[in-house]
Amino acid sequence: MFLAALLIGILVGFLLKGNIKNIDVEKIKAPYLAVVAFSIEFILFTLVRKGLLSRGNITYILYLTQYILILLFIYKNRKDYAFLVIGIGIILNALAIFLNGGAMPVSPEAMVKAGIISSINEVKETMASSEGLYILQNSNTLLPFLGDVIPLKHFRHYVISIGDIFISIGLMWYIIKEMKK
Template sequence: MLLESIILAILIGLLVGGKLSSLFDVNPKRLELLFLGALFQLFAFWSVKLHLGWENHWTIPFSHSLSYLLLIGFTLKNRSYGGFSLVSLGIAFNGVVIVLNSGLMPVDPAYLPEASRQLLQAGTGTHGILTDSTRLNILADILFINIPVLGKQLFSLGDILIDLGMGIFIIMQMRRSENRPQ
């Protein structure tokens, strides 16, 4: 849902008079942490998606967990930007539940199609089935919404905080040019 939230925030930013070009006036600190975190997430996701044979290997949960530590580091270094504290908290919530559940984000199986449920039960991917032994299940992917056009979305409390924080950041940054002397 992050992409949809970013698009919505940009649209709101434009509606309230913000400028898209202001999004390019950002000078984040420790950008390498963001890129490394994204790289580890992409590695975990595509290793599974491309069936590289590492699905049941320690490298996927490790890289998935490590990505959250790197992303938290990036957002904490940039918490002076509006919304980034919420993004940090959301990433921390997701990261904690993932680390405590062996590198997998627990997912409520009630909302999954049968094929997805079978894959998760087989232990493939960066997600796992929510069970009675799941730790901190309140932070797992347990929230569900069916959005017209976008379809079914399963998400966590951390995802909501990340989306809200990014929305605040984008709108504030787009409106930032209004407060600068011309």
């Protein structure tokens, strides 16, 4: 989804007669924090998907470290409102994850509507064991509206959260405004 936001931001920037060369990445403060945070996420998801790590204290600590680093990055770049919008999205996703045991709650109904899986029964059989960093929403889910509840069928079939939307809007806003300079 974030790759789509990046590409849409660039496309809109060009349509508004902006130039990608105007994006001055040197003014972004502490980019290493974001690089390390997303490296942690990549490693975490890879280890979980390969079955080398399962959700528990280690994944919780790694997730927490990732979110602290990304929030520090947002804080250091807080004078740019686009980063604050991204930060709101990060906080919304973090709330959903950490209030639900270190896993993002996913709506089975949204997965069916997105065309990821054909029935709720199939979702429960396959999803529960395949992705250790996601859990199916149920009656015990805290703040379920912050989980992955929005089905999308464009480009790919997936389910996103309100936090993902904020992150995408902030990313597009940043790219477009920078290209217009």
